[in-house]
Structures are given as structure tokens and as C-alpha cells.
Amino acid sequence: MSEAPICSVRGLEKHYPITSGLLRREVGRVRAVDGVSFDIERGEALGIVGESGSGKTTTAHTVLGLEEPTAGQVCFDGEPVAELTGSERRSFRRRAQLVVQDPNDALDPRMTVGEAVAEPLRIHGLDDADRRRAVVADVLERVGLSRDDVERYPHEFSGGEKQRISIARALVVSPDLIVADEPTSALDARVRAEILDLLDRIRREFDVALLFVSHDLDVVRRSCDRVAVMYLGEIVERGATGDVLADPAHPYTRVLLSSVPSLDPTDRELGRPLTDTVPDPSDPPAGCRFHPRCPDVIPPDDLSVSTETWRAIARFRFSLRAGELPEEAVGAETGAARDGERRTATQVRRAVGLEEELADPDAEQAVGDAAASLAAGDAAAAAETLAAAFTSVCERETPAAVDRPDGEERDGAATGAVSCLRHGRDGGAEPVESTGVDERR
């Protein structure tokens, strides 16, 4: 593709200050978006996918200029958005439109459909009322409504129809980019499919680019040419949708995929995160931000246990830190044991799946000590022992984005990238594909 992208995002950051006291002194920052880069080509559909709180909406709003970036740059049609003034800024506001999840947020209940869809035209300078009426009637038909709907009010329409009206409002000013933030999550499956079909048709008919923000991989699979996967304010993997979903290179992408109910149980188990708690974006984990949840977290070089055992150790360590240990593993003094009885170290080890003696003597010593500390109610000592004995490179090194292993090339450049230390390290470990095989003894 030789034409410059319609939108180009580089090193984008959006941090929200956390303040305290009367003087509202800054005591921290929510790193909602933390160094994100991507391009949206003209006429393509790019999906941003990730769990709640990963920074998708903040990215979308910052792209549209609704939020000011803390750092980094958004260029629209080659121009830095932050530097646009006057008519250029107005033109950007027309050319980049937003469709939100709940159409009720976009529609004034006191305005007729005709008024609602005509409003952006008026704001952007189409003063001729007859012309406006003609354009509105045409757009309503293009989104699957009737030109006779102009006199009706939003409450007379179903959820799906209201979303069509809000799409008509975006489309009426002939944008080059529509940012659709969870456009179908409030709709039932049948209507969702209809709205996705509509957006797809609009993209082709009007050659408008779409930025889809969604937590739903099925939406992305269905509607997007390319996908960027976000976790805790960062893009961890991006590439052609087919490549990324068929062969995810980042463990987080596998975790997201494994939450899709249609997968077979083996795939689902492979993508099970070590812990469920998403860390606070004001205090993200060091190194790879996903490491405390990552089922493929890299073991210490000198550890000689099976992959399965390493996973159990890592789960023990990070669940303890996240406060997610099973009740059976928690000593009475920590206040969480149901029966108020003290646990034995053996019971703790059984509860975390490490009851058998480990072949590696150092690992055995550390797990035994940690279990004993926990049984005695000293969770802090247990956490310290595990952290000292089982430090992963994933918490020391921040992964750089490297080409996806099987990424196709376009114009000589790889189309996909992954930020995971399992890829691209010199002699680095390959992604873990199997469970239960003792690979390290």
C-alpha cells in the first residue's frame, strides 16, 4: 500500500494523575495508555482488543482528540492532530467520527431522527435546509432505515435501529475514519451481526477506515483486517487478524482466545492465566506487564523442573501476591482459613499442586520453606522466599516488539509484531505448546 495511512499513532501515552488532599497533590498516575503505536490504513478496519481497563477507549478518545495525549503523537492524513487549528481542526472533527456503545448517549431524546442526523451537517456548514433534508434521507436509507423515519423520535426505535441512527449521524459528514467503541456490545447476537454487516458495507461503499474497539474477539474476527491486542496500556501483539487469531504469538492473546466458549477444552486449558487479577495500571508490574498472569512465564535458567511444575510454582508465587491462593493453602493466622485451623506445610503444598518432592533440591528447599511460612501464617515471608528463589527474566526485562514469527510481509515490511521475551531473544525459548511433558529434567 503506497498511500500514507489515514491515521498514524506513535508512542502515544495518556496518564491520568491521581491526586490527594486539599491541594490535590499528585501522588501517582494511572497509565491508561503507555506507549502505543499503530497505523490505520485508508479504508481498512483495525481492531483494538483487550480486557476491560486495558486502555482501548482511552486510545480511541486520544486518537480522536477528545483527550489530550500525555506524550506521543497522533497524525491524521499526515498532519499532527495536536497542531491543527481553526478550519483544519474543524475539518479533522468532520473527517474522524465516533460511534459509541450505547446509542442513547449519542441521541438527544427531544430531537427527531431527521434533526439528529442533520445536526452534524449543520455544524459542519451545510446551511441549505433542502440539501440537508436530501442528504439525511439518503443516509437513512443507506443505513437500512426509511426516509420516512425523519419525523420520529429515538424512543420509537429498537436498540439496533438506534445504533443505525447513530451510525447515520457519523456517516452523514462523509468521514475518512469512524471509531466504533464497542458498537455492538449492548445488542443481542442477531442484531449485532446486522450492525457489523452494516459497518462492513459502509466501509466498502464509502472507503472509510474503521477503528473497532472491542473486548470481543468474535467481533474482531468478523470485521477487522488487522488487530492490535492491548494489555495494561500497551500493545502486546498486532498483525493480520487471520494470522493473529489462528496462531497467536503472545501468551496474553492465547488467554483472550481461550475465553471464547467455542474453543475445545485443551486449548482453553493452555490459555489459562496463572492469576485472574489484572494489576492496577497505576502500578504496573516491572518487565513484561503480563508476567504475573502469564502461563508461559520463562523459568529461571538454573531451574530443573518440568514445565508443569514450573507453572505450579509460578502460580503459587503470583497467586500469593495477588491474594488469590486457594483457601486450603492459607494459614489460620492470615485470617482466611474457613475452619480457623492452622494448615500444615503438606496441606499448603497439596493445595497449590506441589505436594510431591521436587527433583531440583534448591527449588524443593524454597517451596518447602514458603509452604512452612504460609502454614505458620507468615505470608510475607513466603512471598519473599518464592521471589528470591524463582525470579523470571520476564520481570527483569521489558520485551521489545519483534516481528511475529509467521508474519506475512507487505511492501517489504513485516505486518505483525509481538512483545514477548519468548520471541526474538538470542537463543530464546520458544512458545510453550505442550503441558505435562517433562522437558527440563
Ligand SMILES: Nc1ncnc2c1ncn2[C@@H]1O[C@H](COP(=O)(O)OP(=O)(O)OP(=O)(O)O)[C@@H](O)[C@H]1O
Ligand atoms: N478519566 C480518567 N481518570 C482516571 N483514570 C481513568 C480515566 N479514564 C480511564 N481511566 C483508567 O484508565 C484505564 C484504562 O481505561 P479504558 O476505559 O481506556 O479501558 P478499556 O480497555 O476501554 O476498558 P472498558 O472496556 O472497561 O472501557 C482504566 O484503569 C481506567 O480506570
